[in-house]
Amino acid sequence: MVKTIEWLNNTVRILDQRRLPHEVAYVDCTNHLHVVECIKNLAIRGAPAIGIAAAMGLARGAMDVKTNAAGEFLSGVRSIGDDLLGSRPTAVNIRWAVDRCLKLISDNIHLSVDGIKELLVKEAKVILEEDIQINMAIGRWGNPFIKDGATILTHCNAGSLATGGYGTATAPMRIAREEGKKISVIADETRPVLQGARLTAWELMQDGIDVTLITDSTAGALMKRGEIDLCIVGTDRTARNGDVANKIGTYSVAVLAKEHAIPFYVAAPLSSIDFTISSGDDIPIEERSEDEVTNVFGRCRIAPDGVRARNIAFDVTPAKYVTLIFTEKGAFRPRDLHFLEDPAIDLTKIRVLS
Amino acid sequence: MVKTIEWLNNTVRILDQRRLPHEVAYVDCTNHLHVVECIKNLAIRGAPAIGIAAAMGLARGAMDVKTNAAGEFLSGVRSIGDDLLGSRPTAVNIRWAVDRCLKLISDNIHLSVDGIKELLVKEAKVILEEDIQINMAIGRWGNPFIKDGATILTHCNAGSLATGGYGTATAPMRIAREEGKKISVIADETRPVLQGARLTAWELMQDGIDVTLITDSTAGALMKRGEIDLCIVGTDRTARNGDVANKIGTYSVAVLAKEHAIPFYVAAPLSSIDFTISSGDDIPIEERSEDEVTNVFGRCRIAPDGVRARNIAFDVTPAKYVTLIFTEKGAFRPRDLHFLEDPAIDLTKIRVLS
Numbered sequence: 001m002v003k004t005i006e007w008l009n010n011t012v013r014i015l016d017q018r019r020l021p022h023e024v025a026y027v028d029c030t031n032h033l034h035v036v037e038c039i040k041n042l043a044i045r046g047a048p049a050i051g052i053a054a055a056m057g058l059a060r061g062a063m064d065v066k067t068n069a070a071g072e073f074l075s076g077v078r079s080i081g082d083d084l085l086g087s088r089p090t091a092v093n094i095r096w097a098v099d100r101c102l103k104l105i106s107d108n109i110h111l112s113v114d115g116i117k118e119l120l121v122k123e124a125k126v127i128l129e130e131d132i133q134i135n136m137a138i139g140r141w142g143n144p145f146i147k148d149g150a151t152i153l154t155h156c157n158a159g160s161l162a163t164g165g166y167g168t169a170t171a172p173m174r175i176a177r178e179e180g181k182k183i184s185v186i187a188d189e190t191r192p193v194l195q196g197a198r199l200t201a202w203e204l205m206q207d208g209i210d211v212t213l214i215t216d217s218t219a220g221a222l223m224k225r226g227e228i229d230l231c232i233v234g235t236d237r238t239a240r241n242g243d244v245a246n247k248i249g250t251y252s253v254a255v256l257a258k259e260h261a262i263p264f265y266v267a268a269p270l271s272s273i274d275f276t277i278s279s280g281d282d283i284p285i286e287e288r289s290e291d292e293v294t295n296v297f298g299r300c301r302i303a304p305d306g307v308r309a310r311n312i313a314f315d316v317t318p319a320k321y322v323t324l325i326f327t328e329k330g331a332f333r334p335r336d337l338h339f340l341e342d343p344a345i346d347l348t349k350i351r352v353l354s
Numbered sequence: 355m356v357k358t359i360e361w362l363n364n365t366v367r368i369l370d371q372r373r374l375p376h377e378v379a380y381v382d383c384t385n386h387l388h389v390v391e392c393i394k395n396l397a398i399r400g401a402p403a404i405g406i407a408a409a410m411g412l413a414r415g416a417m418d419v420k421t422n423a424a425g426e427f428l429s430g431v432r433s434i435g436d437d438l439l440g441s442r443p444t445a446v447n448i449r450w451a452v453d454r455c456l457k458l459i460s461d462n463i464h465l466s467v468d469g470i471k472e473l474l475v476k477e478a479k480v481i482l483e484e485d486i487q488i489n490m491a492i493g494r495w496g497n498p499f500i501k502d503g504a505t506i507l508t509h510c511n512a513g514s515l516a517t518g519g520y521g522t523a524t525a526p527m528r529i530a531r532e533e534g535k536k537i538s539v540i541a542d543e544t545r546p547v548l549q550g551a552r553l554t555a556w557e558l559m560q561d562g563i564d565v566t567l568i569t570d571s572t573a574g575a576l577m578k579r580g581e582i583d584l585c586i587v588g589t590d591r592t593a594r595n596g597d598v599a600n601k602i603g604t605y606s607v608a609v610l611a612k613e614h615a616i617p618f619y620v621a622a623p624l625s626s627i628d629f630t631i632s633s634g635d636d637i638p639i640e641e642r643s644e645d646e647v648t649n650v651f652g653r654c655r656i657a658p659d660g661v662r663a664r665n666i667a668f669d670v671t672p673a674k675y676v677t678l679i680f681t682e683k684g685a686f687r688p689r690d691l692h693f694l695e696d697p698a699i700d701l702t703k704i705r706v707l708s
Binding site for chain 1: 375376542543544545546548551552555556559565566567568569570571572573574575576578602603605606609610613647648650651653654655656657658659660661662663664665666669670
């Protein structure tokens with residue numbers, strides 16, 4: 001299996017997704033700013049994957065903080081954390097990973113700086129391994145909602161390329177197939193950056209999963225024809241009330257799904273749920289360069305010179321459009337999501353099993 | 355003004371829209387099969403424009419039917435009509451133009467073949483002139499529904515490039531601006547063939563109309579933010595009950611507009627209303643080559659080799675999503691459209707004025 005990201009001889013090796021599907025190439029990051037750049041320019045993308053990248057970037061950056069004084073070290077790592085946090089505003093996973101690693105330092109501040117550096121590297125690798133386990137759990141909880149023979153629409157790429165492996169939205173599909181169900185996937189191409197055409201179609205083909213590519217505008221027509229049974233998408237950040245920020249166009253899919261009474265599921269590792277944000281209105285939405293709209297791949301100009309364009313990278317789907325949220329702890333109604341904040345909650349009371 | 359199509363020295367000169375916005379180039383058609391090819395390969399597109407092209411193609415083809423026998427001539431022209439009718443299945447305007455020209459022959463079958471040939475050329479030019487007048491009338495009826503300061507979403511290109519001039523969906527915008535209203539247009543890029551990015555943005559910029567390009571997936575997010583006041587689109591064929599066939603993605607825009615209580619208007623010259631079809635279910639929907647989805651402009655590959663794709667070129671928006679239909683005879687509720695079949699109808703009883 002192609003690895004999205006790995007720690008290799010003290011470098012962070014990142015699969016360069018900008019070059020897919022035409023070329024499988026890697027970027028070897030030897031300092032944390034290389035990692036920041038890879039997140040910004042979308043060489044690596046997908047909320048879980050950039051969380052892992054942030055942890056690895058922090059560990060790699062920490063190695064370059066040349067001091068033996070714990071306070072100075074912590075302040076150096078915090079500054080590296082800020083660089084990583086500035087790379088993309090919408091996904092919560094960078095914040096989650098940076099906070100987790102900073103807490104690790106605080107908890108071990110009595111150790112030597114070299115000792116903490118080793119712990120950070122180990123933690124980054126653990127985060128990667130955990131991510132794969134989390135995705136498989138999401139897949140097991142989501143799988144019962146996929147009937148044999150189902151056709152599943154997905155938007156953007158919340159696949160193995162968006163994670164450490166297995167994917168979030170694709171995990172229930174992969175588990176369903178492992179259980180012998182016949183499934184078909186419809187992949188929205190997902191303009192402007194075409195993650196669906198370049199990444200989702202590619203990775204599902206690698207796994208031999210039946211996939212058909214459509215333009216984003218075609219989803220509605222297929223729903224109207226009765227050719228879509230359910231939708232599963234990922235999320236960059238989900239608010240406490242179940243409002244879901246995800247790639248631009250997700251909201252349109254959700255509205256269309258509601259209009260056709262088609263279930264709309266969101267695969268969300270707990271790391272992508274931001275319990276500090278009460279509703280989707282408070283999720284910062286990244287706007288990116290107009291060039292992504294007026295060009296394809298930065299080399300194929302599709303619009304008149306001088307035209308103005310808007311490139312809103314994400315949208316927020318209100319909880320009322322979301323049937324269930326698949327997490328590693330179970331499938332939940334969006335309105336029950338806030339219970340997960342309480343470590344004492346009896347999950348069997350709020351889980352939806354099928 | 356750049357001319358979409360014109361009759362010039364016994365050739366049909368067609369602006370090659372595949373090369374826009376990068377290049378203004380023409381195809382000179384010296385026989386009817388050249389015209390058929392231009393319609394098929396989208397050098398010319400837009401329901402009214404291909405109706406004009408069909409009339410000119412028929413007139414040009416008729417010149418090449420070498421006979422003085424009226425019966426033989428009519429059968430030759432019918433065969434040319436069949437070639438034109440086979441070029442694109444969804445738009446009704448080709449059928450409308452071919453039928454009108456064949457009727458002209460029948461009505462004048464007592465004339466010499468050369469005389470009829472001249473009439474056909476004259477008729478094609480009349481159809482072009484009429485189209486511009488029709489569009490201006492559509493604009494005058496639609497204009498009252500555009501408030502000063504409004505932001506209008508449009509999908510695909512139902513602009514002057516889709517017609518003899520002035521456009522259908524763009525006509526109310528142009529009239530509104532002529533009346534001194536400040537308007538802004540949001541143009542969906544309209545994958546796969548990108549008529550919005552290449553054509554609508556380009557032609558509105560030529561006229562100095564404020565236009566912003568978005569990906570098709572962005573319309574929903576802008577509606578949710580309250581940044582769209584109304585939608586106006588064109589149609590390739592509208593059924594008797596007000597169901598509207600138009601470029602793929604129109605249906606999604608209509609569903610989103612309904613969800614946000616935004617008016618959704620369709621600009622439809624009577625030539626695009628097919629009273630022989632009782633509902634949109636009976637409108638044939640063209641599926642085109644997968645290459646349009648997997649490539650941009652046939653030269654920029656965006657998807658993995660061997661991926662399967664669907665390229666449904668049109669969708670049908672049920673009448674219940676359509677607020678009003680702007681025609682050259684007035685603005686009408688979709689449910690009243692069938693009254694227009696009756697030449698004795700008192701239009702003032704069913705027209706919606708504002």
